Amino acid sequence: MHRLLPLLVAVPLLGAALLAALGRVLPRVVAESVGCAVSAGTAALAVVLLPHSSPPLVEWAGGWEPVRGYGVGIVLVGDGPGLGMAALVSLLTLAALAYSWRSFDEPPHGHTGAFPALMLLFQAGMCGFAIAGDLFNAFVWFELMGVVAYALTGHRVEEARAVQGALTFAIVNSLGGYALLMGIALLYARTGELAMAEIGRGLDAGGPPDALVLAGFVLVLTGLLVKAAAVPFHFWLPDAHAVAPTPVCMLLSGVMVQLGVFGVWRIHGTVFSGPGGLPAGDVERVLMVLGAVTAAIGALMCWYQRHIKRLLAYSTIAHTGLFLLGVGTLTPEGDDGVALYVIGHAGVKAALFACTGILLDRFGSVDEHVLHGRAGALRGVAVMFAAAALGLAGLPPFGTALGKSVTEEAVGGPLTVLYVVVSAVTAGAVLRVAARVFLGLGPRPREARGEDAYETTGNGEEPETEQRLVRVPDTMTAVPALLLAGALAAGAVPGFADAVARAMSEATTAGLVHTSVHWTPVGIVLGLVSTLLAVGLAAVAVTRPELLAPPARALPLRRLQSGHVGDYVAWLLVGTTVLGVLALPAVLTG
């Protein structure tokens, strides 16, 4: 079976090449159908390989296996988490391609294959990153998915905002990528190896960590956390997500950002968790501090947005913070919880973006204030939007709720409050949008003027379809419905959570430590509490807007999001320094 592993990358790459080459002559329907078929085939392959991932599938590309313990070949590792991420990526790519099927704006003559080809290339990059067992290859896939994501974000080149957002995204992420590469070079300098497991062994042989290992750790983490949009590396994300085409937003928010968290988990687990890596306490401090700050700032900024896509982008940042907290526990329970949370979150968040895309194509706006009361006729979309918001809050039996409750238990202590509050605030903001846009509840919000107007409105965004939709195509409503069903099934189907937990334990402890993942009364109660809190917040915000309006105190926080790429680069350097300071005790005491 391990011989099939490279196909996860090769199939979408070949599909993309085919579409790019034949795009000139293919009619649009054929090009888009080929795109869907290729991504579906890759998804099927990942799902077929999943049951065989214990013990993990290992493939040395081209048969370049290590000789006498030294390897120069490239290794692919298909363990449960890696293949699971590849399957999630492929399914979400399929959903995004199906969503845009035939309804998207007519491409220019002779470029019918461009958009599906780019999406397949994006899928290949993400799948490659998920199954990379080699640090330098992880960097190459990291850059490939980055470059394709910049191109897709700026896909609508006629729009001023789209090209600006794409440029910011590209500069900040490329800089993060170069930091990652410098970290990899330092680790290679110490160990002479590039395969992750070999580097880990090499570090362990070298004794306790020194300044070089610390520098490698900080630089590698910088690159991954830029992708994961952790504060203060997060500034690119709202600017990019607000302007990217809707199907691209589904992928960016649903899986690409989470792949950054996955990278942190994978590289820490294989490279830095041994005695030659960094002590657990220091890694825990780094991830916990960053996760908590990310969750809090993401939730706060999410509440203050009126541009719906931007609001969803900040909610992704807030949830990434929660994922980082879970990974930062460095316990099997935390890993299981985050894995489930990521799966549920991908379905819910992609469904929310899909519904927002329908609003954009129908009304030519994604502004909460402008759309006030205008979308009453879209009943089905309203139901899905509200259901997804409840899923975001963690209403049982959504997969998000199960993942959140398991992670909460692993994190424990006062941080449980953070989980409840952050998920309630982000879901409350989405419910507030739903109440205003679909039901027209409450007074029309007053327009801020002068200094208060430091915000991005969602008005004047161009619809992505050829003309404004009169009737919503079935594909555009079926996709969010299926995504929601998936998120629900992740929590409700008995045995799914246990299968995820088994896959995680197989990957981390070779199956020695079994954790059982199930609903607990405390978890259900906390899920209901955050849902009620979200509904309450939304109700207060709609009926008495002045009570929860952004205070003047919040202005400095909003000013940080200046849209200026130089500021973001400066924050990246600050973030790297903070990482170094937080992890410094590892070498001082060692």
Next chain:
Amino acid sequence: MTAVLHVLPYLVAAWVFLAGAYGLATSRNLIHAVGCLSVCQAATYVLLLAVGYRDGATAPVFSDMAPGTRPVVDPVVQALALTDVVVGATVTALLLALVVQVAKRHGTVDPDELTELRG
């Protein structure tokens, strides 16, 4: 003296990276910013080649000498640097294309004047 010479390439790499990042943070022109990003990437080339350096070694090309007759520098980092160059070319080309579009749509390449996305 040799200790200084051994550390020097690493210090140069760090300095080049920080110089590029400083240029990015203070840039008044997006084309200049893209150039600064390339400077940051040049730091990775310096670092990679410094990692593979060996005293008295020659290039890892075996067309005119038998393997094992004299030491060669590490060919792996050279392969990495080559891949890195390809990645850099792609990124720079795409970024410059985006800058052209920014200039067309916003009528400026000064990042201080791009104020549509904020808050």
